[in-house]
Amino acid sequence: MKIKEIVDTLEATVYYGEELMDVDIHSACASDMMSDVLAFVKDQALLISGLCNPQVVRTADMMDIRCIALVRGKQPTDDMLAIARQKEIAIISSDYRMYTACGLLYARGLQPGDSKV
Amino acid sequence: MSGLHLEFDVAGNNFVSAGSASDEVKKTLKMLGVDPVAVRKVAIAMYEGEINMVIHAGGGKASVDIDTDKVKIVLADEGPGIPDIALAMKDGYSTAPDAIRDLGFGAGMGLPNMKKYTDEMKIDSTVGVGTTVTMVVNLR
Numbered sequence: 625m626k627i628k629e630i631v632d633t634l635e636a637t638v639y640y641g642e643e644l645m646d647v648d649i650h651s652a653c654a655s656d657m658m659s660d661v662l663a664f665v666k667d668q669a670l671l672i673s674g675l676c677n678p679q680v681v682r683t684a685d686m687m688d689i690r691c692i693a694l695v696r697g698k699q700p701t702d703d704m705l706a707i708a709r710q711k712e713i714a715i716i717s718s719d720y721r722m723y724t725a726c727g728l729l730y731a732r733g734l735q736p737g738d739s740k741v
Numbered sequence: 742m743s744g745l746h747l748e749f750d751v752a753g754n755n756f757v758s759a760g761s762a763s764d765e766v767k768k769t770l771k772m773l774g775v776d777p778v779a780v781r782k783v784a785i786a787m788y789e790g791e792i793n794m795v796i797h798a799g800g801g802k803a804s805v806d807i808d809t810d811k812v813k814i815v816l817a818d819e820g821p822g823i824p825d826i827a828l829a830m831k832d833g834y835s836t837a838p839d840a841i842r843d844l845g846f847g848a849g850m851g852l853p854n855m856k857k858y859t860d861e862m863k864i865d866s867t868v869g870v871g872t873t874v875t876m877v878v879n880l881r
Contacts, residue, residue, distance in 0.1 A: 656845060657846075657848050657850075658846055659789070659845070659846055659850035659854060660850070662788070662850075662854055663853075663854050663857070673845075675844075675845045679759065679760065679792070679844060679846070682759070682760035682763075682764070682788065683788075685764065685767075686760075686763065686767065686781070686784045686788050687785070688777075688781065703757050
């Protein structure tokens with residue numbers, strides 16, 4: 625699934641990454657705890673989170689994640705956008721809550737990387 | 742690529758810049774053509790350690806030695822120290838305040854994550870003096 629399809633599915637606003645819309649995303653994870661992402665995620669490409677601070681982008685970068693989808697209408701801070709531009713990580717925001725956002729993407733065929741610990 | 746030595750000052754209580762040292766190391770390893778899996782292991786372990794120094798110790802110093810067969814990371818702080826290292830290593834144990842949890846950390850997974858992603862890890866800590874964490878990731 626391309627980032628553009630994720631944007632369409634989540635009816636999201638693109639805050640950074642218009643030029644990354646054709647990047648292919650093969651899997652996703654969702655968490656508000658960054659240590660969870662660092663502990664359990666493997667080869668993910670999309671991070672879905674309701675957390676909104678620069679460490680979300682740093683964590684994504686450490687994990688080679690290409691796109692962050694903020695949920696619950698959260699808007700990225702300037703600090704987040706600055707790091708995202710530097711690292712070329714798309715940041716989008718959706719008004720959907722996390723459970724719904726995950727469900728919509730799952731139904732469209734976007735797979736989790738690991739379903740169990 | 743051998744014998745490359747990097748040093749960083751990790752600023753305390755600066756949540757915005759936290760992770761920038763790990764970022765530099767990750768970039769350097771990628772540039773050197775190190776295996777991506779090993780790069781990620783080093784990046785995650787050092788990043789968790791860097792966050793710990795920012796949260797718990799008011800910052801510190803990070804030094805990294807990159808050799809052909811391994812990457813050695815030493816994180817040294819002059820923070821409060823860890824009274825019970827075995828307890829601190831347990832999954833889910835944390836002394837981080839709620840404010841840190843609100844930022845997405847402090848779930849008691851930092852030290853276990855560091856151990857998980859490294860081949861060797863040693864913690865030397867004295868209460869009231871500081872903590873030094875030494876980690877090694879093998880490259881072959």
